[in-house]
Amino acid sequence: MSSPHLKPPVGPEDHIQGGAGAEITLVEYGDFECPYCGAAYPILKRVQRRLGKKLRFVFRQFPIAESHPHAESAAEASESVAAQGGPKAFWRMHDQLFENQRALQYDDLARYAAKAGVKGDVVLNDLDEGRYRELVRESFMSGARSGVNGTPTLFIDGIRYDGPRDEEALVAALTLVEGRPVSA
Amino acid sequence: MHSTPLPPGIPAPAFTLPAGPGRQVSLADSRGRPVVLAFYPADWSPVCGNQLTLYSALTAEWDRLGAEMIGISVDGPWCHSAYGEARNLKVTLLADFEPKGAVSRAYGVYDQSKGTSQRALFVIDSDGIIRWSYLSPAEVNPGADGILEALEQLAQPEAAAARTAR
Numbered sequence: 001m002s003s004p005h006l007k008p009p010v011g012p013e014d015h016i017q018g019g020a021g022a023e024i025t026l027v028e029y030g031d032f033e034c035p036y037c038g039a040a041y042p043i044l045k046r047v048q049r050r051l052g053k054k055l056r057f058v059f060r061q062f063p064i065a066e067s068h069p070h071a072e073s074a075a076e077a078s079e080s081v082a083a084q085g086g087p088k089a090f091w092r093m094h095d096q097l098f099e100n101q102r103a104l105q106y107d108d109l110a111r112y113a114a115k116a117g118v119k120g121d122v123v124l125n126d127l128d129e130g131r132y133r134e135l136v137r138e139s140f141m142s143g144a145r146s147g148v149n150g151t152p153t154l155f156i157d158g159i160r161y162d163g164p165r166d167e168e169a170l171v172a173a174l175t176l177v178e179g180r181p182v183s184a
Numbered sequence: 185m186h187s188t189p190l191p192p193g194i195p196a197p198a199f200t201l202p203a204g205p206g207r208q209v210s211l212a213d214s215r216g217r218p219v220v221l222a223f224y225p226a227d228w229s230p231v232c233g234n235q236l237t238l239y240s241a242l243t244a245e246w247d248r249l250g251a252e253m254i255g256i257s258v259d260g261p262w263c264h265s266a267y268g269e270a271r272n273l274k275v276t277l278l279a280d281f282e283p284k285g286a287v288s289r290a291y292g293v294y295d296q297s298k299g300t301s302q303r304a305l306f307v308i309d310s311d312g313i314i315r316w317s318y319l320s321p322a323e324v325n326p327g328a329d330g331i332l333e334a335l336e337q338l339a340q341p342e343a344a345a346a347r348t349a350r
Contacts, residue, residue, distance in 0.1 A: 064238070066237050066274070067237055067272070144238070144245070145332055146329060148327060149234065149235065149326065149327035150234040150238065
């Protein structure tokens with residue numbers, strides 16, 4: 001089996017941070033309650049800052065409910081926020097979830113949603129109705145088909161990255177993508 | 185000493201193993217529907233945990249594909265039941281415990297030097313024929329993409345082929 005590839009490729013449905021003109025795409029399949037994703041969060045932020053406009057970052061949902069009982073509702077809540085408030089609200093929600101991984105109860109989710117600029121009670125209602133369950137499931141399945149084997153799993157330009165997740169290693173991997181070296 | 189996993193196209197060796205204290209599972213029980221065998225080195229190891237948790241999270245998908253997901257290691261049945269409970273696993277875990285590793289050997293995935301199963305996957309069709317096998321480095325969680333592809337190929341050979349070609 002060759003290195004697993006991202007299926008489907010990044011598209012308009014994705015949560016994307018960074019311009020369309022970016023030269024490199026980094027995709028994370030993540031779980032808001034996963035401690036390894038929490039550990040990767042500030043590192044990925046620093047990598048984004050260092051690469052600036054060269055990098056676009058994509059987050060896809062991969063909640064593993066068997067290990068993390070709040071992961072599914074956190075994922076659905078972030079989709080509700082995105083639907084209500086667009087990409088900026090989504091990323092504000094994303095950041096708060098990773099910065100508060102130990103407080104992911106319903107009232108916490110509503111509070112973060114309000115801080116992200118949307119209505120918290122709409123989020124709670126969406127959770128009750130399971131409005132974004134299917135969307136989250138689709139993201140999960142796209143990960144399973146793409147070779148996601150745990151969280152976080154990263155893809156650089158569509159190819160799974162299995163290397164170390166420290167800042168220097170990531171910057172090196174992102175800037176030495178074969179065929180078009182980019183200076184950090 | 186590594187061996188080679190049995191290749192596609194041949195009948196999957198029959199076996200009966202304990203699935204926890206007091207319960208036996210035979211491969212023949214699953215005749216009529218596809219089975220996935222996930223051999224793994226050990227309960228409680230981090231990589232194995234992630235792999236089996238992922239397969240548990242995909243329970244709805246195995247159901248949709250009509251397939252049974254079975255994990256096999258040389259750990260004993262009590263160890264398996266404690267492990268499955270602690271990790272909230274929804275995968276049947278079989279104990280290849282006595283004679284140790286006999287089923288892993290029959291499938292060509294026993295690591296003699298470590299005394300454990302290797303990390304290997306088999307997709308067996310409803311007639312008991314191996315249709316896909318994969319040996320993973322012990323430290324790498326092979327994920328589910330290969331299994332999903334193989335099962336979909338079994339379910340709908342033409343549709344799956346078209347999807348791959350696309």
